Amino acid sequence: MFVSALSFVLVLTGCAGGDEDTEPPSAPTGVTAQAGSATSVHVMWERATDDRSVAGYEVFQKGRKVRTVEGGRTMVDIEPLAPSTAYSFTVRARDAAGNLSAPSAAVPVTTPPATPDDDTPPTRPTALRGTVEGGRAVTLTWRRATDAVGVTAYDIYQADSRVHSVPGTATGARVTNLRPGTVYTFTVRARDAADNLSPDSPPVDLTTASDPGSGPSTAPTGLKATARKGSVVLAWTPPDTGAPVREHQLFLNGTLATTIVWGAQPPPGEVGYTFTVTDKPGTRYSVKLRARLPDGTWGDFSAQRTVVVV
Template identity: 70%
Template sequence: MRRPLTAAALTVSAALLLTACSGGGGGGGGGADGEGGPDIVRPTTPTGVTAQAGSATSVHVMWERSTDDRAVTAYDVLHAGRRVATVPASRHMVDVERLAPSTPYRFTVRARDAAGNLSAPSAEAPVTTPPAVPDDRTPPTRPAALRGTADGSRAVTLTWSRATDATAVTAYDIHQGGVRVHSVPGTTTTTRLTTLRPGTRYTFTVRARDAADNVSPDSPPATLTTADAPAGGPATAPTGLTATARKGAVSLTWTPPDTGAPVKEHQLYLDGAFATTIVWGAAPPPGRAAYTFTVTDPPGTRHTVKLRARLPDGTWGDFSAERTVTVP
């Protein structure tokens, strides 16, 4: 069973390594940068909010990321004005569970920053949970014939054959790198995924889910590569990422993007999910950067890693190419 790496462990490792590499302190962190006086600017309102029933007692809520003059730190998901979930800014989806079957719900999302400023609530996303199916322990069949097409440099379209179930398929979950990145209704067998990275190889699988929350095996994988970015735009992704696994640790090296100013902050994503922020307390080291984090997983466990840099304007650049490492 995979045991996720904790952000605390990553931060400790970063501090040790960055001190050795740059002669300055390092650590993980987030939130406002403390510059420019009090932060009184609210984040923008989340858009694109959708709610999809995953089972008779759960709903999958998704939204587009908000922006802030400094940084969004979290999102609150609300039902009828009451907060039912909070997730970090790196996530833009959540499962709301312990709901009642055959019940209508209306969800909204709001963004918050480190100073406690809250955005206005998003537009409502209505959804009705399906009826409960007692004693249903049979999962749907695996979706078949998954195939994909790259739509330019930042999107792909996936299609698959319908799964079958003893009652009904209520949703399909799309996974990338072992992490769920999207869900669609059980009546849908195609979807378009956006905000991908140009010139990057992705592998997707699909699982079917029924009202009792039984989940099918993975579909056969579909691997495809997005087109390269159009010429002329500045490159904002770290390049040359290498990941080397040894007993108890994974070591990364990469070249930060050329932004015209020192890049002091990177975000590390582990298995598709935000893990920690790498910060140089002083001037970052010249040339290639290096970072090591510990792992405690059993031998043979696979992890994917990728990075992105904080740009001089405060926004986050494109993700690096994703690397896969196996615990020896």
């Protein structure tokens, strides 16, 4: 019995060894490096591929590893750096077995001069517009911001999280890796060499094209969020589901805050809800909603609104 059991263990071990992952991911492509200020650079890249999955990315500056990020991210800020200095960055993908891809093509970037006495932020970008490109990309355009010294970069935010950066000379950006049939809310901020950030541009809501056969969007529309003294007032239009929508979930800063329930027949058209806030003035809230559908499932998220406590 002892010999048979030992033989069985050895057979299992041999089978497991044959499943060892020795294939490295592909090298990341589309790497860009944009100076966000005199002391920071924003590095971005396209997703790498692997026969199993990409577990992370490693960013190198002239062969020295300076940052590591998880596999779901394709951007990172490198700081602190020196003003008026030339740098070169490469990116490598890593899988769960520790296999590293070949380095990406090296991208050069030079940080601008320091402006230590500049504490005035740029003006907000205006006239933000967007065009949907199928189910997975959008193109944004805006009017330039102004700054006492100069705008070094524009940062693009989706739902209050930065997803892209472009040079200060640009007035547009293309955002990829989106999901079909999804509502996205974008804003843009201008940045100067002293790392001062402008206020948000006005938001633009864009809905990517749905996959064939997926049906219409089930997201609430027309969400408005207005700050009052000690409260925030919301208004929106529930989705057309063919039946009354009696419940909505309210999310604050990405976390479920409450479920809004109408005990009787909900009002037709636009509906509203007011919630109390106790945080100090200047606190930012990101707000979004989704409705419970007639089949009991939760529908798509609405566009997101950012409101500042007064």
